Amino acid sequence: MTKGAVTVRILCLVTVLISLFFLPWWTLFSSHTDWPFPVVLVGTVLFAAAVPAMPVLMVMGHGRRRSDRAARVADTTLGVVWVLFAWSALSVLLRLVLIACGVGDPARSRIVALAVAVVAAALLAWGHREAMRVPRVKRLDVTVPRLGRGLDGTRVVVLADTHYGPIDRAGWSARVAEVVNGLDADVVCHAGDIADGTPDQRRAQAAPLGTMRSRLAKVYVTGNHEYSSEAQGWLDRMAELGWEPLHNRHVVVRRGGDSLVLAGVDDVTAASSGLTGHRANLVGALAGADPDLPVLLVAHQPKYVGTAANAGIDLQISGHTHGGQIWPFNFLVRIDQPVVHGLSRHGERTQLYTSRGTGFWGPPFRIFAPSEITLLTLRSA
Structure with a gap:
């Protein structure tokens, strides 16, 4: 990256940062609110x-x-200021209503400031509770036309974006494992972004993954966050915990005389990580697989579905988006990804299921984007 490009990037980041804080400050403490001087000074x-x-x-x-x-x-600061920024921007609508009703300043600006503060506080309190609770189970039937009748009813539990991190959630992790074990899964998939930190840092939080049970397979792929915290170490750690790390490889599961290919690829950011042998390689993942068998592909980011569709993959499972995590960030996610959450179709054969994620990244809030443990029941045509 050239020196000029770095300078432009820094200026953009500084501009965004100042904007994030300036608008809430202006809404709460300026904008003709005429609060007492000590209030304005402290704010x-x-x-x-x-x-x-x-x-x-x-x-x-x-x-x-x-x-x-x-x-x-x-x-936490990032989450708070994002919510304040979003609702400060929306408060323009309230301001227009008050103008139409003939409410003048400072009463008008004080009403707007108090409304933003109350709404933000309520949403942050609720959003923190949503982030820290054990996710609800989302159940969905997915018809896979090439799936053999022997595998009809296969129960696939999807985890993604657990993001074990700075807040110790070892107890939460254990309760998630209990929920998964209660779902009587045939296959359990972890679609990446397991943690923010190294395997040693997050050992206690990740340990309950080793207690999860499935009849046929437990499979895992790397997400983008692993590539800033020892991706190979996480692949090795998951193998120690009894999972099949699908590092550009596949396994075949069988039931009732029929077979299903479970394939996985590294995250799309792996190629730029500098780790030897790490990149998203679908050709390598499917090497040796019978082309007549249905394929369930685990790939962390939904944007990989274009490659999957070109290869005739039957079902791709992804995470990464968190469903936006804190509204209205979902609109920004949509710029980068083809889908924010849910089941979608791509091309003639390929379906994509995008999980909102099991945990959260960074700000300990989830607002209008609930976490989930997903139970997909596969159906033959």
Whole structure:
């Protein structure tokens, strides 16, 4: 990357950062609210201090130092300011209504400021509870026309984006394992982004994965976050826990005289990670597989579905999007990914199921994007 490109990138990041904090500050403490001076002073100091503090704490928390305390503060700050920014932008509508009703300042601006503060506080409290609870089970039947009758009714449990991280969720992880074991799965898939941190850092949180049961297979692929925290180490750790790491490879499961290929590829970011032998390689993943058999492909990002459709894959399972995690971020996710969540069809044969994710990344909030443990029941035509 050239020096000029780096400069432009830094300027863009600084502009976005300042905008994120400026609009909520203006809505809550300026904009003709005419609050007492001490109120404005305290609010201004808090916002002004947060602007440089957040990126510094992000680097300390998610960079080489991996300080969990710094990450928790930075991630929470990011979630709070995003919610305040979104609802400050939407408050323009309330302001227009109040103008139409003849409400003048400072009453109008104070009503808007208080409304934004109350709505944001309520959503953040609810969103934190949503993020920290054990996900509800989402059940869905998926017809796979090439699936043999012997495999009709195959129960596939999907986990994705557990993101074991700075907040210790070992207890949560154990409860997720209990729910999975209660679903009587034939196949359990983990579609990547297992953790933010190394296998040693997140050993206790990941340990319950070793207690999950399935009749036919437990398979795992890497997500983009593994490539900033020892991807090969996570592949090895999952093998130790009794999972089949589908590192550009496949396994075949059989029942009732019929077979299903379970294939997996590395995340699309793997090629730029510098790790030897790591890249999304569907040809390698399917090498030696009978082309007449149906294929269930696990690939972390939904955007890989174009490659899958060209190869005639029957069903791709992905995560990555978190369903947006904190509304209205889902609209930004849609710019990068073909699907935000749910079942979709691509090409003549290929279906894609995109999970909203089991955990959360960064900000410990989920707002209008509930987490899920997914039970897909495969049906033959």
